Amino acid sequence: MTAAPIAPRKAGTRELSLQQQRQRAAFWFLAPMLFALICVAAWPLLRTIWFSFTDTTLSNLYGGKWIGLDNYLSMRTLSSGKVIYRGTLVDPAWWNAVWNTVRFAITSVLIETVLGLIVALVLNAEFKGRGLVRAAILIPWAIPTIVSAKMWAWMLNDQFGIINDILLSVGLIDQKIAWTASTDTAMYAVLMVDIWKTTPFMALLILAGLQMVPRDIYEAAKLDGINPVKVFFKVTLPLIRPALMVAVIFRMLDALRVFDLVYVLTPNSAATKTMSVISRENMIDFDKFAYGAAQSTLLFAILAVFVSLYIWLGRVDLSGDSKQ
Amino acid sequence: MTTQKLLKTTAFYALVVVIVVFSVFPFYYAIVTSFSTGTELFKVNYFPRSFDWSNYTRVLGQRNFAQSILNSVFIATTTVVFALFLAVTASYALARVRFRGRGLLLMTILAVSMFPQIAVLAGLFELIRFIGIFNTPWAMILSYTIFTLPFTVWVLTTFMRDLPVEIEEAAIVDGATPWIVITRVFLPLLWPALVTTGLLAFIGAWNEFLFALTFTSSETTRTVPVAIGLLSGASQQEIPWGPIMAASVIVTVPLVILVLIFQRKIVAGLTAGGVKG
Incomplete structure (x- = not known):
């Protein structure tokens, strides 16, 4: 295009063509990204759901036959008149995994929110060395989950671990605990590592919300002599509620799909096996590809329902579009 | 009043120290462990006792x-x-x-x-x-x-x-x-x-x-x-x-x-x- 002088009379038509030109360009700019997302997200998801209705095995990906809902639930009446139910929905291992996942997600997110709030309040205060503290809490976040799992597995080691050593010398326990191996404590071990690793993330998200609370509110409350605890519950908490809600949903989704930490820290422990772990195990290790696909489809459905309910009931604004 | 303020400041900094130690300690302990070999590895050491690079050479040698x-x-x-x-x-x-x-x-x-x-x-x-x-x-x-x-x-x-x-x-x-x-x-x-x-x-x-x-x-x-x-x-x-x-x-x-x-x-x-x- 040349920079010809624009006649005022023509401005309208030119505007329109410019807008059209921009929309056409926008389409071509979006197309590669959309294509990539369809390839790696939409298509594989649909295929997973499809597999869950077949009897596909890992060794024969294309030989699966349509078997309807049999992977989820099937009913067969024996000649003796006895009715047998089969499928994921009556599989105690699956329900154990669901229970483990839900227990893990609720406990970890609850504790992380409380601890994150405390850390965020500390970081929101002005004191010497604040930058140092913020740097320190970023370290657990930066360490790969697998590495944290290994580091903690060593610290929680029953014979040579430092945690048992500390607890013994303080007198909290009187004999060494096999944290990751024992079914009673395996879940505590997983929770410990997860809380250590993700509280910083929570704290940073809450801190961002806290920093948007105007400082003069605190000044005014102080002048009026209002108890700081009351200020926190009556003023601060309602003001940071949107940030808190978003942080909780992100963490909750992460916790409900947890895989790597459990897989590495407590391998093959029924006390911690989550939905993701059991699905992959069936899919890849046990050659029950379609059965695992059915379980991962269920996990997806559970998450989708949960997110919709949360956004709907909590009136969470995720769009960040409020400006326009 | 001043003692109360002092107490508050101390409590606050104690909390800060707890947060920092809790965040950094596992990584610190991994570093300490990575420098110990042999029987030293199976004793709980809060501070580094030795600086033995052999774990590193062994890993990188693979x-x-x-x-x-x-x-x-x-x-x-x-x-x-x-x-x-x-x-x-x-x-x-x-x-x-x-x-x-x-x-x-x-x-x-x-x-x-x-x-x-x-x-x-x-x-x-x-x-x-x-x-x-x-x-x-x-x-x-x-x-x-x-x-x-x-x-x-x-x-x-x-x-x-x-x-x-x-x-x-x-x-x-x-x-x-x-x-x-x-x-x-x-x-x-x-x-x-x-x-x-x-x-x-x-x-x-x-x-x-x-x-x-x-x-x-x-x-x-x-x-x-x-x-x-x-x-x-x-x-x-x-x-x-x-x-x-x-x-x-x-x-x-x-x-x-x-x-x-x-x-x-x-x-x-x-x-x-x-x-x-």
Whole structure:
């Protein structure tokens, strides 16, 4: 295009063509990204759901036959008149995994929110060395989950671990605990590592919300002599509620799909096996590809329902579009 | 009054110390362990007793571990470049051009970033087998797009929406096409956001485990997390803790340094997603 002088009379038509030109360009700019997302997200998801209705095995990906809902639930009446139910929905291992996942997600997110709030309040205060503290809490976040799992597995080691050593010398326990191996404590071990690793993330998200609370509110409350605890519950908490809600949903989704930490820290422990772990195990290790696909489809459905309910009931604004 | 204030300050700083110790101690202890060998390893030492590099030489001496580091660097870098390239143009369209269904598209992209990875595992496994990239770095580069791309698009869109309209209008009046606007006008202004999102996407790709575990089958194609996760001795009793800790320190130190250098930008990038008040 040349920079010809624009006649005022023509401005309208030119505007329109410019807008059209921009929309056409926008389409071509979006197309590669959309294509990539369809390839790696939409298509594989649909295929997973499809597999869950077949009897596909890992060794024969294309030989699966349509078997309807049999992977989820099937009913067969024996000649003796006895009715047998089969499928994921009556599989105690699956329900154990669901229970483990839900227990893990609720406990970890609850504790992380409380601890994150405390850390965020500390970081929101002005004191010497604040930058140092913020740097320190970023370290657990930066360490790969697998590495944290290994580091903690060593610290929680029953014979040579430092945690048992500390607890013994303080007198909290009187004999060494096999944290990751024992079914009673395996879940505590997983929770410990997860809380250590993700509280910083929570704290940073809450801190961002806290920093948007105007400082003069605190000044005014102080002048009026209002108890700081009351200020926190009556003023601060309602003001940071949107940030808190978003942080909780992100963490909750992460916790409900947890895989790597459990897989590495407590391998093959029924006390911690989550939905993701059991699905992959069936899919890849046990050659029950379609059965695992059915379980991962269920996990997806559970998450989708949960997110919709949360956004709907909590009136969470995720769009960040409020400006326009 | 003053004693009460002193007490409060002390309690506050005690809390600060607890937070710092709790955050840093496991990493510190991994470093201490990585320098001990032999019987020293099986005594609980709160402070380093020896500086023995043999765990490090043993880990780096294994050909496969060095190969895993190279794999991880290649995969994470390519994933980031790929995601940023697709995200810059897409987020320009999402942030700057009005069209029908834009809000819906943005929500869909956010929804994809919340996908549980396990839900696409079966389908991706088939796709990767079908294209014939199973057990190659490309399997990871393709699959990591599912979490790096939505995230980069989302953050860059929020960032680009905040840039002033005037500079773009000036460029358009001068006859610039949208492509010129992106490459000549926006890109120079975007680089801080690109560094942040690129770094976060890099960390995500570097740390990923589920896909890397499922889509590789030989030791030479493993990424670092898989190599560390599967590093084991002859039996349960002979887990090589010294080398594992050395390997952990090797792959974590560069990340920690990067994070500490860019901490301000990272905090800004992490919170740019949903939390806008």
